[in-house]
Amino acid sequence: MTADTQIDILQGVDTQQRGFRLIIFAAIIFMVMLAVLVGILGWRNAVAVGSLRALVEANEATSEELRVQAFNMRQQQIATVISTNTLQNSILSDYAEVRRVLVQQNAAEIAPADANSALEAAKAYLRLGQRIGLQDERRIRTIVEAVPLPPEIALSDSEFALLRGVFLVRRFEDAGGAVQTGRDAGEHPDVANARAAFDQVLAAAQADRALRPLREFAGAGLARLDYIAARGANFNAATCNRLIETVSSSYTQGVFVPINIVWRADCLRKTGQSATALGAYGSALYQVYNIDELRVALERGDVGALTTAALAFEGLGATIISTSNQDAGNESIAGGLRHAVRFCLPDRSDEAERLVLARACIGRATEFRRRLRQTDIEVAGAEQVIGIALLRQGDYRQALSHAQSVDAIAPFAWNAAVRWIAARHEADAVEERRALSEARLFPRSAFNECELAPLLGEEMSETLTTLLEQTRDASQPAPCLA
Structure with missing residues (x-):
């Protein structure tokens, strides 16, 4: 091999090495550029993903807010439907009486017979929950606003105070008010004044034996105020304690007003005292069906009697479910179950399985709600408890x-x-x-x-x-x- 050939070979190898190094260098530059490009794309992708995630979260928050708003609107619509139905029922009930009152309407003079009628209407309202007719509403208002009373109107101070208490309660209810503070400071003036009027009657009855019969009605008035307070506060412990104390105090004086017993039982049930509530609901139903005037009012379709029965049956069914695993030997439970068998399953002489009995009582409650011409929404509110009984049955x-x-x-x-x-x-x-x-x-x-x-x-x-x-x-x- 000549020297020229060796030189040519070396030059060829050198050229190849330079080319190879150039290729490697270009590849490195390409890889670096590719890495930079990937980094840029990754950064842009991360930004895009972050923006998309933020957009999705914002959309989810907006969607959730819209769902809550739609739900709240539906709840308001339900409340409006119930209120409208109640108003329609009231208008239908009052229509015939309005015509009669317009025919009989005289000057605002009150005769002794009118005063007696007004007093009896007030008592029926407090004791039985009966609606006060337009004519008696006018009589009560005229008597309460008359200063002084005409001498021919022979009402005692206590009877006048009772009428005044009823007038103030009715005015407050008609205005759509809701007591929030019970006996605490800050309650509505009409409520505070009504409470003072009923307390005045109780104090007078305590001092004068002749006025003892009025204790029942004054106590019922105080219980009504406490029930409105408890209902307005969603039956919290403070307002329920007050109502239970008021009604229990009436018990010690031998006063048993069925609707008051139901209200007390409502508070006992809603605060977890199911066994005691079960006995109370049973006792209320016993009185509804065994006190002549209440039984007659129920047969007549009086709103107060129907409401008392509906609430008692509903509460009875619910508390039977709550106590289904408790000992039937408990005095309150045993008494409540006896009344439930009698009034919820009148064709059965034996003690039915408790949850079956509970469903029967709820069924009776819905019957009375329909007799009251309540809406499907209100009836469904009672029927939802049947679902709980089915859960307990497995x-x-x-x-x-x-x-x-x-x-x-x-x-x-x-x-x-x-x-x-x-x-x-x-x-x-x-x-x-x-x-x-x-x-x-x-x-x-x-x-x-x-x-x-x-x-x-x-x-x-x-x-x-x-x-x-x-x-x-x-x-x-x-x-x-x-």
Whole structure:
């Protein structure tokens, strides 16, 4: 091999090495540029993903807000439907009387017979819950506003105070007010003055034996004020304690007003004292069917008597469910069950299975609600408790079906809980999500755990807690009385 050949070979190798190095260098530059490009694309993608996530979260928040607003609007529509129906029923009831009053209307003079009629109407309103007719409303107003009373109107100071208390309560109710503070400072002037009037009657009856019969009516007036307060405060412990104390005080004086007994039982039930409430509801029903004037009023279709019966049957059914695992030897439970068998299953002489008995009592309550011409929404509000009875019986499929039928009429917090629990047991994931979505729209306070937990029983109450921790307002509930 000549020297020239070797040189040519070396030059060729050198040229190849330079070319190879150039290729490597170009590849490195390309890789760096590619890495930079990938980095830029990754950064832009991260920014885009972040923006998209923020947009999705904003859309979800907006969607949730819209769902809550739609839910609240539906609740307002339901309240409007109920109020409108109540007003329509009142107008229908008053129509015939309006015509009669227009024909009989004279000057605002009150005769002794008118005063007696007004007093009897006020007593029936307090004791039986009967509506006060327009004519007697006018008489009561004229007497209360007359200063001084004409000498021919022979009303004692206590009777006048009783009329004044009724007048103030009716004026307050007609104005659509709601007591929030009970005996505390700051309550509505009409309520405070009505309370003072009823207290005046009680004090006079305490000092004068001849006035003792008025104690029943004054005590009923105070109980009515306390019930309005408890209802306005969603039956919290403070207002319910006050109502229970007022009605129990009447018991010690031998005064037993059925609607007051029902109100006391409502507070006992809604604050978790189910066994005592069961006996009270049974006692109220016994009086409704055994006091002649109440039984006659019920047969006549009087609103007060029908309302008392509807509330008592509904409460009786609910407390039978709440106490279904408790000893039937308990005096209150045993008494309540005896009355339930008698009034809810009149064709049965034996003691029916408790949950079957409870469903029968709820059925009677819905009958009376329909006799009161209440809306389907109000009737469904009572029927939702049947779903809880079905849960306690272990019939989850039927409980779910029943809850769905109730939800088709109106949304209720308890019913949403029943749907969710039943769907979990039935492994129905779709319905479980739907029920959870609806339940989360309610504030935790709407579930009233003091009442709902005993209804569901210990095992399902733990499941309920899991649900309530996911509601809009998952704050800790107020303590129960029991």
